[in-house]
Amino acid sequence: MKLAIFGDMHGNDGAAIAAIQWAVDRDVKVAIWAGDCGLWTSLQHVISTDRINAFSLNNGFTNFWVGGNHEHWPTWNQVTAPVSKGGAVKDQWGFSIYRSNIRLAPRVHTWKMGRAWFAGLAGAASIDRRYRTTGVDWFPEETITEAEIASIEKMNTDKFHVNYFITHDAAVNSPFGFSLYEDIPSFDNREKISRAVRHLHPDYHFHGHYHKFLYWDNGGTTTIGLNMEADKNSVVIIDTEDDTVFEFRP
Numbered sequence: 001m002k003l004a005i006f007g008d009m010h011g012n013d014g015a016a017i018a019a020i021q022w023a024v025d026r027d028v029k030v031a032i033w034a035g036d037c038g039l040w041t042s043l044q045h046v047i048s049t050d051r052i053n054a055f056s057l058n059n060g061f062t063n064f065w066v067g068g069n070h071e072h073w074p075t076w077n078q079v080t081a082p083v084s085k086g087g088a089v090k091d092q093w094g095f096s097i098y099r100s101n102i103r104l105a106p107r108v109h110t111w112k113m114g115r116a117w118f119a120g121l122a123g124a125a126s127i128d129r130r131y132r133t134t135g136v137d138w139f140p141e142e143t144i145t146e147a148e149i150a151s152i153e154k155m156n157t158d159k160f161h162v163n164y165f166i167t168h169d170a171a172v173n174s175p176f177g178f179s180l181y182e183d184i185p186s187f188d189n190r191e192k193i194s195r196a197v198r199h200l201h202p203d204y205h206f207h208g209h210y211h212k213f214l215y216w217d218n219g220g221t222t223t224i225g226l227n228m229e230a231d232k233n234s235v236v237i238i239d240t241e242d243d244t245v246f247e248f249r250p
């Protein structure tokens with residue numbers, strides 16, 4: 001099964017639709033988004049989400065969103081709540097159906113697609129949070145909690161091996177190649193990603209957040225950081241059948 005992984009789209013419907021078209025042209029029908037998808041509640045964002053959904057619907061394409069930091073977390077958490085608590089109906093992979101062709105992952109999620117196991121872990125720290133308004137465009141729920149990382153560390157990796165790990169944030173030891181902001185929540189969050197990688201030891205780890213292309217080996221896990229929106233290397237196509245086909249969006 002071929003599928004695409006998208007870097008941060010930030011609600012940029014033009015970039016998302018171009019990425020979907022690029023994937024459709026390569027016979028890909030599924031994309032997993034690695035956070036900062038652009039789930040916001042303004043009318044303009046609702047319209048842009050509807051545009052992405054309509055284009056996907058017309059092309060038989062389905063988008064699976066894993067949460068980033070820049071999302072409207074109260075909405076995301078409500079949509080992914082159990083149906084009995086007012087959440088949306090879930091699809092066969094346990095994603096909540098936000099639009100017909102846009103599905104939201106719970107903050108910690110595992111699922112099987114084709115013959116591969118996937119795990120998703122949402123969240124990152126916003127380094128621009130001091131310029132944002134709490135409860136409007138910044139939410140304390142944006143970072144990974146200790147309970148969430150503990151739930152990953154409790155997963156029985158003897159029972160299932162995660163082939164593909166999709167997160168928004170990167171491991172703490174990533175070779176960024178630039179100076180990171182000295183920001184404790186960011187460091188803490190990257191530490192949690194590293195804990196998850198150490199426990200799951202996935203074959204591949206894909207992430208966004210830094211808007212910078214990275215391709216490196218993290219102790220046996222091939223790690224790919226994706227660029228954003230319509231930039232070069234913002235999308236990669238993988239083939240879960242042979243684990244070898246990688247095509248990056250030029």
Ligand SMILES: [Fe+2]
Pocket residue numbers: 008035036068069070124168208209210
């Ligand atoms: Fe981000």
